[in-house]
Amino acid sequence: xxxxxxxxxxxxVMVNSVEELKPILDPRxxxxxxxxxxxxxxxxxxxRALADDPGVAPERDEELADEDIxxxxxxxxxxxxxxxxxxxxxxxxxxxxxxxTADTIRFRYTEDHCLTTHTPDxxxxxxxxxxxxxxxxxxxxxxxxxxxxxxxxxxxxFSQPASFRERLNALAEMVVPLALDHWLHTVIFRDLRxx
Amino acid sequence: MASVHEQWSLAVTSIYxxxxxxQPGLTEVLDQAGLPFTPWPLExxxxxxxxxxxxxxxxxxxxxxxxxxxxRGHLGDAKFVDEQLAKLVQKYGDVARVDAAAVKxxxxxxxDADPNTAYLKALAVMHKAExxxxxxxxxxxxxxxxxxx
Numbered sequence: 077x078x079x080x081x082x083x084x085x086x087x088x089v090m091v092n093s094v095e096e097l098k099p100i101l102d103p104r105x106x107x108x109x110x111x112x113x114x115x116x117x118x119x120x121x122x123x124r125a126l127a128d129d130p131g132v133a134p135e136r137d138e139e140l141a142d143e144d145i146x147x148x149x150x151x152x153x154x155x156x157x158x159x160x161x162x163x164x165x166x167x168x169x170x171x172x173x174x175x176x177t178a179d180t181i182r183f184r185y186t187e188d189h190c191l192t193t194h195t196p197d198x199x200x201x202x203x204x205x206x207x208x209x210x211x212x213x214x215x216x217x218x219x220x221x222x223x224x225x226x227x228x229x230x231x232x233x234f235s236q237p238a239s240f241r242e243r244l245n246a247l248a249e250m251v252v253p254l255a256l257d258h259w260l261h262t263v264i265f266r267d268l269r270x271x
Numbered sequence: 272m273a274s275v276h277e278q279w280s281l282a283v284t285s286i287y288x289x290x291x292x293x294q295p296g297l298t299e300v301l302d303q304a305g306l307p308f309t310p311w312p313l314e315x316x317x318x319x320x321x322x323x324x325x326x327x328x329x330x331x332x333x334x335x336x337x338x339x340x341x342x343r344g345h346l347g348d349a350k351f352v353d354e355q356l357a358k359l360v361q362k363y364g365d366v367a368r369v370d371a372a373a374v375k376x377x378x379x380x381x382x383d384a385d386p387n388t389a390y391l392k393a394l395a396v397m398h399k400a401e402x403x404x405x406x407x408x409x410x411x412x413x414x415x416x417x418x419x420x
Contacts, residue, residue: 082419090410112280161308240307246300250287
């Protein structure tokens with residue numbers, strides 16, 4: 077079986093405080109911030125929100141949608157629908173937000189389970205991702221400057237469609253760097269024209 | 272019919288493919304014949320992004336332009352690649368309402384062999400062009416993309 081892909085990107089940015097990066101790093105806003113890859117991303121409280129049919133998206137928890145999750149961090153599940161190369165993955169991640177401090181925001185995620193894979197030729201398969209973990213962090217340099225280092229990482233392995241698993245993981249050699257760059261663009265261009 | 276976001280996603284994914292297919296360590300895994308999707312030719316990617324009517328294409332344009340600058344040396348015929356880059360920058364100029372000619376000149380002047388440096392410089396050119404405050408300092412540095420294993 078293929079080894080999971082493992083990528084990490086980082087960049088230093090100047091900000092007034094890490095606080096202003098909260099909406100950028102928030103996975104609830106991936107679909108808004110990185111629409112080239114994410115169709116949907118929202119928190120669900122637990123697996124009771126899942127429908128019996130894995131093809132049906134879990135119920136969105138409106139309370140968790142608006143909550144300041146870094147203020148009162150809690151374990152939660154993140155539902156995401158991701159598209160690339162004509163595939164669509166509906167995936168459930170276990171996410172952990174850490175208490176925001178004056179100089180750090182961080183969250184981690186790991187695979188809970190993948191619900192379905194929709195293939196370019198119209199098949200709907202159960203599962204499809206067996207490894208998916210990583211983190212996002214904004215950490216002030218702490219040297220009196222306004223410089224914050226953003227680090228994002230992703231380790232992933234695709235398992236469906238089984239007939240071309242290896243080649244699909246080859247495709248991820250483009251998609252994972254693209255996803256990480258997409259996040260960094262959101263950070264870098266956050267204050268500029270929103271169109 | 273794919274949505275515009277799906278089309279832009281395929282265009283940018285294909286550009287990432289073209290920039291990596293001849294790089295050491297990735298040539299074998301990115302064998303086009305075996306891939307589960309067919310990357311669009313660079314010209315088609317540029318066409319799809321350049322013809323977009325929705326201003327939201329700005330993000331996809333930045334992604335495409337920065338990756339082409341990063342991997343110019345791996346994309347094939349230099350004249351053709353520069354022509355494609357110029358088309359994208361023209362569209363970028365229209366959408367972001369910046370001076371496309373000046374941006375193009377600066378982007379084509381990036382010759383760094385280190386892909387991280389070239390990428391960072393491309394981002395800096397676009398950021399500076401779009402900065403309404405015309406700040407003297409580009410507010411980011413030290414971009415690093417790492418593949419482990």
